[in-house]
Amino acid sequence: MRFLTFITITILSCATAVAQELFSPNKALKLSFSLSAEGTPVYSLFYKGKEVVKPSRLGIELFSSNEVKFGAEITKKEGVNTSLYHNFEVVNTQNTTVDETWQPVWGESQNIRNHYNELLVSLKQKDTHREMNLRFRLFDDGLGFRYEFPEQKQMPYFVIKEERTEFAMTGDHQAWWIPGDYDTQEYDYQQSRLSEIRAINQKRRQANLAQTGFSDTGVQTALMLKTDDGLYINLHEAALVNYGAMHLNLNDKTFVFQSWITPDANGAKGYMQTPAQTPWRTVIVSDDARDILASDITLNLNEPCALADTSWIHPMKYVGVWWEMITGMKEWSYTYDVPSVHIGKTDYTTLKPHGKHGATTENVKKYIDFAAENGFDGVLVEGWNIGWEDWFGHSKDLVFDFQTPYPDFDIEAIHQYAKSKGIKMIMHHETSSSIRNYERFMDKAYQLMNQYEYPAVKSGYVGNIIPRGENHYSQWVNNHYLYAIKKAADYRIMVNAHEAVRPTGLCRTYPNLIGNESARGGEYQAFGGSKPNHVCVLPFTRLIGGPMDYTPGVFEMDISKNNPNNHSHCNATLANQLALYVTMSSPLQMASDLPENYRRFPDAFQFIKEVALDWSESHYLEAEPGAYITVARKAKGTRNWFIGNTASKDFTSKIHFSFLEPKTTYVATIYADAKDANYKTNPQAYTIQKILVTNKSKLTLHSVAGGGYAISLFPLTDKAQAKGLKKR
Numbered sequence: 001m002r003f004l005t006f007i008t009i010t011i012l013s014c015a016t017a018v019a020q021e022l023f024s025p026n027k028a029l030k031l032s033f034s035l036s037a038e039g040t041p042v043y044s045l046f047y048k049g050k051e052v053v054k055p056s057r058l059g060i061e062l063f064s065s066n067e068v069k070f071g072a073e074i075t076k077k078e079g080v081n082t083s084l085y086h087n088f089e090v091v092n093t094q095n096t097t098v099d100e101t102w103q104p105v106w107g108e109s110q111n112i113r114n115h116y117n118e119l120l121v122s123l124k125q126k127d128t129h130r131e132m133n134l135r136f137r138l139f140d141d142g143l144g145f146r147y148e149f150p151e152q153k154q155m156p157y158f159v160i161k162e163e164r165t166e167f168a169m170t171g172d173h174q175a176w177w178i179p180g181d182y183d184t185q186e187y188d189y190q191q192s193r194l195s196e197i198r199a200i201n202q203k204r205r206q207a208n209l210a211q212t213g214f215s216d217t218g219v220q221t222a223l224m225l226k227t228d229d230g231l232y233i234n235l236h237e238a239a240l241v242n243y244g245a246m247h248l249n250l251n252d253k254t255f256v257f258q259s260w261i262t263p264d265a266n267g268a269k270g271y272m273q274t275p276a277q278t279p280w281r282t283v284i285v286s287d288d289a290r291d292i293l294a295s296d297i298t299l300n301l302n303e304p305c306a307l308a309d310t311s312w313i314h315p316m317k318y319v320g321v322w323w324e325m326i327t328g329m330k331e332w333s334y335t336y337d338v339p340s341v342h343i344g345k346t347d348y349t350t351l352k353p354h355g356k357h358g359a360t361t362e363n364v365k366k367y368i369d370f371a372a373e374n375g376f377d378g379v380l381v382e383g384w385n386i387g388w389e390d391w392f393g394h395s396k397d398l399v400f401d402f403q404t405p406y407p408d409f410d411i412e413a414i415h416q417y418a419k420s421k422g423i424k425m426i427m428h429h430e431t432s433s434s435i436r437n438y439e440r441f442m443d444k445a446y447q448l449m450n451q452y453e454y455p456a457v458k459s460g461y462v463g464n465i466i467p468r469g470e471n472h473y474s475q476w477v478n479n480h481y482l483y484a485i486k487k488a489a490d491y492r493i494m495v496n497a498h499e500a501v502r503p504t505g506l507c508r509t510y511p512n513l514i515g516n517e518s519a520r521g522g523e524y525q526a527f528g529g530s531k532p533n534h535v536c537v538l539p540f541t542r543l544i545g546g547p548m549d550y551t552p553g554v555f556e557m558d559i560s561k562n563n564p565n566n567h568s569h570c571n572a573t574l575a576n577q578l579a580l581y582v583t584m585s586s587p588l589q590m591a592s593d594l595p596e597n598y599r600r601f602p603d604a605f606q607f608i609k610e611v612a613l614d615w616s617e618s619h620y621l622e623a624e625p626g627a628y629i630t631v632a633r634k635a636k637g638t639r640n641w642f643i644g645n646t647a648s649k650d651f652t653s654k655i656h657f658s659f660l661e662p663k664t665t666y667v668a669t670i671y672a673d674a675k676d677a678n679y680k681t682n683p684q685a686y687t688i689q690k691i692l693v694t695n696k697s698k699l700t701l702h703s704v705a706g707g708g709y710a711i712s713l714f715p716l717t718d719k720a721q722a723k724g725l726k727k728r
Helices: 194-203 289-294 361-373 411-421 435-451 475-490 522-526 534-540 574-583 595-600 602-610
Strands: 008-012 020-023 029-035 041-047 050-057 060-062 088-102 112-125 131-139 142-149 157-163 166-168 174-177 190-193 218-220 223-226 232-238 246-251 256-261 270-273 280-286 316-321 378-381 424-430 456-460 494-498 513-516 588-590 615-624 628-635 641-647 651-656 666-673 686-693 698-703 707-715
Touching: 020 112, 020 131, 029 088, 029 112, 029 131, 029 142, 041 280, 050 280, 157 256, 174 194, 174 218, 190 194, 232 289, 280 289, 289 534, 289 615, 316 361, 316 424, 361 378, 361 411, 361 595, 411 424, 424 435, 435 456, 435 475, 475 494, 534 574, 534 628, 534 641, 574 602, 574 628, 574 641, 574 666, 574 707, 595 602, 602 666, 602 686, 602 707, 615 651, 628 651, 641 651, 641 698, 666 698, 698 707
Parallel strands: 316 378, 316 588, 378 424, 424 456, 456 494, 494 513
Antiparallel strands: 008 088, 020 029, 029 041, 041 050, 050 166, 060 157, 088 112, 112 131, 131 142, 142 280, 157 270, 166 256, 174 190, 174 223, 218 246, 223 232, 232 280, 246 256, 615 628, 628 641, 641 707, 651 698, 666 686, 666 707
16 A cells, blocks of 8 residues: 655745745654855754754865866866855755655565655855755654755766765764774764763774774764753664765764765765765654654665565575684684685695584584574575685785685585475675675676575675775775675575675665674674673664664573683673564574574573564564663564563563554563573573463563563463463
């Protein structure tokens, strides 16, 4: 069902800076737009009468022709104005209202309403006659706006030196942030005042395989903020296409953020050919933190699905040959006998295996058996292909061919064995950030996947980008990530990209993008651990743009029990790990731990086996950034519900089951922290109880620090099930 309404009003203006106001459909938000005395576009935003964004300037700075050394001129005349942020006049405005409902292929809801009021402001620069439009869309829960450049003789091509979008905050807000970085998002989140970012940033750079900071006050989006008077504000972007990713650089005296676009190797922020447009800049705002998590603005600002047929796109729950390597028990490589690998020339059959290789035929079959026994969809195998002996740190171009397996990985035998068990294999493509090499082999790699019926690929971009000097989130590299997704769709392959740019809702347009990492994932629990608040921040930040392949489900928190040489500790309780399958929704979910650890706790593992991946409804019941999240979701095509809660500190959760179907009794199985649970000293202490609930029931549960709870709810179909169960 799709409902669409358009109302259009056009207002013409002759060089006068007529102020424009735009209200959200429910009138809670108001946008104000005008031109300053210098002809600079200025906007501000209000929520329920409170100022959210103070008057903030908009514009673009261009490279002059003598600065541009990249083969693209902005102007043929020296001395011509190279700014697109002053001397403008308004030539016309247009107002539009849209109200429609659309259905995602997968996601948190079966139906998404796209309801906004729009203001399109057409501008012309007085001296150059260059044209630039500003399009504002105001939803009930926030604002999206972007720059648009019509096709024009005055500016057929241009190169962006800097985007000068401002977000002027009203005070020294609380912020949940990670440092601005062109090459990694894998930081633990920091909570501080805006005024404290500089001092903290100077001290807390974390080691990573690729890292490029740019400012002591630079932060990444999505940025979560909270004002002293209780407003929640989220700053991000949507539909990142053909442009560098946006960071934010803070003036910590005035609390004004300016956009900071990731540059390319030459320092350019974007090469543009009109007609063109930037990604959307977004401001989500509410006085209720739950509204931030429930917002669909990011998806709504992306284009509708571009794929004519999506029948081959299916959510997947998987296990894999991965945690063994992450914890250091086994290795991706096959041998120690080769100092450097020459793809196409190195003969592995003549080399002695070191005996620690994880991706062996025998080992993979064990995971296939485990997946089949427990109702999983797939098995991921990393380290199956040649080249891992010298894959990282050598700035190597021809690093993998994505086709040739190691001698001890029989790709045909694995295919046949998995097929006999009803299991799909997930391919792994680590590019070592040699993008040119990946594109060199991409078609053949996808063809190999089709040959052996692999429906999904996990791609990786560890290390410094090749071509050398490029950044992970620059325009050219972002275009590569999208190219890989489009190419995969041609072969009916789903993509889970790691180390790629953070998502901005493109999964609406290309739903075969079923997952990303693009943040500090669960693997860091084996690299020293993440803070207990980490999973209570990610839904407010990283997940605003799309689902994450976080790899939850760690049951053995003391990593030394897997590998005596690794003394890391997972900073979470077992119940917390179960809750993540609901609080961090994704159509691609991994049970990341070893099969033997799941066999130790079969009653708790039952929740991972049962929890859904795709939802028809989601209800955020409780939320506070970095503190706690409680969410209930209904599995698509069923009457079953699942609830998850994670908490960074001791938290008493009080929930009402009003979202349940009326006049229906449900069997609720509750997996919760035991009274003596402690994420450091007693993380595996949990309780399981069953009760009967209806839509009139209420429940109080306690979560310890780093803990949580998970609940499955199935309609009562047999009165015998109710025997001995208490009703709430």
